Every structure is written in C-alpha cells, then in structure tokens.
Amino acid sequence: MKQYIFNIHDVVLLMTAAECLLLAVFQSILPTRARHDGRLLSAFLLIIAVASACTLILWNDQFSLAPWFEQTLLPYLLYSALLLKGPAIYLYVCSLTQRKLTLDRRLAIHLLPALLGLACIAVFGISSSDLRLATDTEQSLPTLAIEFIWDLASLVPFVYAAASLVQIRRYRIALKDEYSHYSEVELTWLSALAWGVFISWGWTMVVHVVAKFSSDIVADYMGIADNYLAFILINAFFAYSLTYAHQLLDTKPEEETHETVSEEAPSEPAITKVRHAMDVDKIYLKKNLNLEQFSERIDLPPKEVSGVINKHFGTNFFEFVNSYRVEAAKTLLADPEKADMTVLDVLLESGFNSKSAFHRFFSRLVGMSPTEYRKQALAAEASS
Template sequence: MLSLSENILRIISGFGILQGILLAAIIYFHKKSDRSVNTFLALYIIAASLILTIPFIIHIVGWQHSFFIQPAPFLTGPLVYLYLRSFKGRINLRKAIPHFIPFILFFFIAYYNINKFAKIYPDEKVVPPGLIQSPTTILILYLRPMHQLVYYFMARRVLLSYQRSIHHLFSETNRIELNWARLLINGYLVLACIFVLVFPFAVFFPEHVAKIMWFNFAFGAPYIYLVTFKGIMQPTIWQVQPESNKENVEVEINDVENMETELADEKTKPSRTGFNPEKIEALAAKVVALMEHEKIFQEPELTLQQLAQKLGTSAHLLSLAINDGLKKNFYDLVNGYRVEEAKRLLLDPKSNNYTVLSIGFEAGFNSKTTFNTVFKKFTGLTPTAYKELQGQPVL
C-alpha cells in the first residue's frame, strides 16, 4: 500500500513529464525562437524533466525494466554545453554525436546492473535495498554527477569565451551577453550536487526513497520553469544585429579567438606572420582620431565590422590594433569614450535642462540600464550620483 506522500510524489512526477514536453514545445515553437539554438535547450528541458520523473516511470514499468531511463542524467551536460556552444556557431551531427557516447555506454551498463538484480529479486515490487546499497550501483550512479561536473566546466568555459568574444566585436552587448546563462549552468550544477548529497540517505534509508526525492522536485521544477522563461527571452546575435547571420558570426568569433591566440603568443613569437607593428600603431592612431574628432562612438549599435569598413581595413587587423595598440577590447574602447562624453555633458551648464537619461542617449548609450551599468563600471558611480557629487542639479 502506497503512502500519501508517495502517491502525491508520483502524481507530481507524472505531471513533470507533461510539463517537460509542454515547456520544450514552447521553447521550440515560439515565434521568436531560433531553432538551431533552442533545439538543444528544448531537449535539455525534456531531459531534466525525465530525471525528475524517474520514480514515476519506475512505478509504471517496474524497477526491473527501468534501465532505459537511468542514463537520462548523461544527456543534460552535453545539451547544456551544445546549447551555449550554438551561440558561437552551427552545431552539426558530427560535432554533437561524440558528446552522447557516455549516454549510450551507460544505457548498457544500467541494463546489465539492473538485470543482474532482477534475477535475484524477481518478485520485488519496489526497488530492493540490495540494489540501492550495492557497491556497483553506488559507483555507477556516482559516475553521473562526475560526468555532469565535467560538462559544467566545459559549458562555463564556452560561456566565458563567448562573452570575451562579443566584447571584441560589439559596443552594445546587453541583449546578447548571456548573463542569465550563469543561472542555467549554476542551477544545473546545484541539481547535480543535490543528488550527491541526497543519495547517501537513500543508501542508508532505502525505505524513505520517495520522501528523499522531494528534494529534487523542490529545486528542479522551479529551475526548469525559469530556464524556459529566460530561454524564450534570449535573442541571438544574428537576431539582434540586422546585418548579421549565423555564418558571419561564427567566422567573426573564430577570428577573434585566433586574434587572442596571436596576442598570447606574441612574447614567444614576436615576428608573427603578417604582424606589422608600424601598421598596427598607425591604425590605432586612426581609431583614436575617429573617436575623438568624429565621435563615432555616439552610434549606439556600433560594431567592429562597421568601424573596420569606415577605416577601409579588415576586422581582424583592426581588432589587433585596438587590443595590441590601445591595450583594450572594442567594447571598453567605445564605451570608455561614451562615458567620458557623458561626464562632460553631465557637467556642462548647457545640459542642465536635460535629463540624465537623455545625456546617456546623446553619449551613445541606447538604454538606461546599459548607461548606468557601464558608467558605474568605469567611474564607480551611477551617472546621477556622479552629477550630484559634482554639485550639479539633477533632473
């Protein structure tokens, strides 16, 4: 006879399956969705939901036949990684398939282990303590969080690399910076850690497995809903930049990463092929002149490619000039000039009748959030606080 808590748990688990399918469909079929990216997020939501519904599935098919659901945690890591990686370029089958080899291997391992205990406990209706407490089972199950931990660091590395790259290419990154992805991968790590912490209780108190599983639902369900909401709201670079497409973005990001490698190798390879210090210095001087005299930084959506076209040079060479010649990335260069312009306007008596926000727009910022964030990054103060500190009236 099932307890009330076990019945409730299994009902919630059943709804969890429907929840995962529904939320994944919302992500995939949303009118603003880029399916080449959100396919991986939709699959991740389904995989995460399947993990939460393992007790329900075991109840339906019997623990002796539950080997097919046991490898589900080996899907989440690769799907998170591929989702973040797809913001940098197209992911084809050749790139994706190797990441799912552990899932396939674990499928056969789970089949062998469960089948072995099914022969020992053929008539057991619930998962026998002997299976849960088996050293083999414990070792196998702890392979899952180890695998998830590896993909956490891989996903984190991709995210940081992506954020560095867009700061070399764009002066406005507020909508494409993927700051929310920290929530995605950190939440993914928390769920893996919860399993590591909770599973020993299941080993020592197998009769309370159903109650222990409540912890997974308490954290997992809200996380899945939040990831769905944020995923829908997240545009890609090529959706935000009208002149961009996925192929061009991939080329640009690869070019930036190669440039970073060149700069990192400069000390050991001072005579890089095609690297001309005089040419880089002259180009850097042109960039400074363009910023100071034409105030091109006032264009809110200014990109590296647009600046390169204006100077009649390649984006790669321009990026080298900015990073090696001016010791800044493109984002910091442009926004540094915007902040200086905003500071000048904030203290200009002629601007006393203008609001702080209108001054931000005049300096080249395209939103209040970006203006406040960037201004504080460079000065340590918000624009309003800066103006008040100088004794100027604030509108």
C-alpha cells in the same frame, strides 16, 4: 475511497514531466526555433520529462504498470535520461554561444556515458527492483554495477554543467576581445541558468553521496528537495528561452544597435569628416573606441556616421575601425627600424586592446599571422 495514489512530492514530479512535455511542444512551434538551439532545448526538456516520469514510477508504490515496462524497460529509459541531460544542456549552451555549431557525427562522443550505463544494465540484467535495493550491504558484482551506474548518473550531469559554465566564460571573453561594449542582459541570464543547473546537479551529487552514509529518512528528504529544485529550474528555463535565448546569438556591441541605415545616401561633407578622422586624425588609434565617441569627436549624429560607414564604405563600425588598425599594424611590422617591437607592442600601438582580437582580425584581413607577415615584409625589404 481515501487511498491516495500521489502525494505532494509525487505531484511535483508529475508536474515537472507534464510541464516539460508542454514546453517542448511550445518550443517546436516558435518561429525562432528553426535553429539548433531550439531543437536542443526541446530535446533537453523531453529528457527531463522522461527522467521525472521514470523517477516517479520507480519510487511510487501506489500504482503499477505492465511488468515488462516497469521492471525491464524502465531502467533503460531512466538511465538514458539521466546520462543524456548533461550533454543536452552543454550542447544547448554551445549552440547559443557558437555561431557555427554543426550537429555532426563528432558530437556522438557525448553519448558514450549513456551507452556505458546502458551496457551495464544489459550485461547484469538490472531491473527496477534491483535499482531500489542498490544500497544493500552485500557487495556482489551486480550490486557494484548498480552503484557504478548510480555514481555515473550523478557525476556526468554535474561535469557537463561545469563545462557549460566554462563555455559561457569563453564566450564572454571572446566578446570582450572583439568589442569594447556589448549587451550583457542575455548573457547574464544564460549564466544564471547555467549556475542554476550547476547548483541543482551538484545538489543531486551531494544527495547521492549522503545517501551512502546516512539514514534512508535523510536521503529521502534530500531527494525530495532535489525534485523541487528541478521543477523550479525548468520554469526558469522556459522564462529564459521565451524572453532572451533567441537574442543571444545576435548579441552585438551596444553601439551597433544604433547602426540603423537610413534610405538616403550619405552626404559628401559627412563622408569627408569620417575619412578625415581616420586618415588624418587617426582616431582609430584610441583604444576602446565606440560609435558614440567617434560621432562626438567629428560632431555628427551616430546615426549619420553609421549610415556613412554602412552605405559608403560597405561595412560596420567595428570592421571599419579595425581594418585601419590592421593597416597601421602592417606598417609597423614592415618597418625595419621597428623590428625590435614585439607583436604585443605593435597591437597596442595600432589601437587594439586584445591579443586574440588582433590576431583574429589580422589573419582574416591579411591572410596570414602577424609574425609571418613581418618575416615576409622584412625579407622583401632586405632583398630590395
């Protein structure tokens, strides 16, 4: 018996599906996977497993399944997976870069592309045989519908991959706005994976376009390369999720990693030094101030400074410094002689180096925007 059911390219698809299933199970038992990101990664892996398995069944001629499954159910499973993998990866990235992502009804909007594709299959009664012959030249309505859902299955994941890159960029900007230094390792890994998804699904879209205008042989080889890219990508996702993903939501400024609080209460001389640096020396006016620079300025170890701020003042280093900056901004905003200063001038004069960080901290600590505070303060000064 020398007839082979699978060739090496089919084996790659089979391994991708099997590995995704195993990784999804593995993800579910990890202790850090109670969060949304763990569930979404498992969902993404299961979706890729379904897409790989359905692709294998659709294009492999050496074995067959029950006709009702292979001809009727398979198109629904395949297009559900192809049109849901984009939203899955996007929501996974959002769960890592947004601290309060909630899986509520609003996210159902991401199901619309999949529902549109499935509606086309149902309306036109598209079978697996129809999908394989989608490149026929006869431009009948069912053929146009098949081409449409193939176009949709190629374009939608690519768009979501691009949206994931935009989300990561926004998260990086937010970190820069709020912190002067932060750990880049986890974020760099996530960016690399998002770029990998973007390139892989971009290649899928190129393969789809080329298949319309080239020979079947060229399209087959490009499609095979696409399957290999997917296999490599899944392995990279597993390495990332196992090593770095659980740390991303805890990404904090590098300085805060030193803020381990000792059991002993801070000494009075240390408290006096910290208070003097803030109240008299106004060290908070220095932009991009970090814990090491602060500690060096007052000649105390970073650990001791961290203990003073945590134990005595009941906050962390960045909240402590920015609360002083907000008070300095309030003084400038309430001074009639400084009424010609712009809000940008005020935030820079107060020690902030980012407009968004200034507005975020000011609104949180004062309960109103800087502009509203200035209007009220100047009005109260005028009436008095």
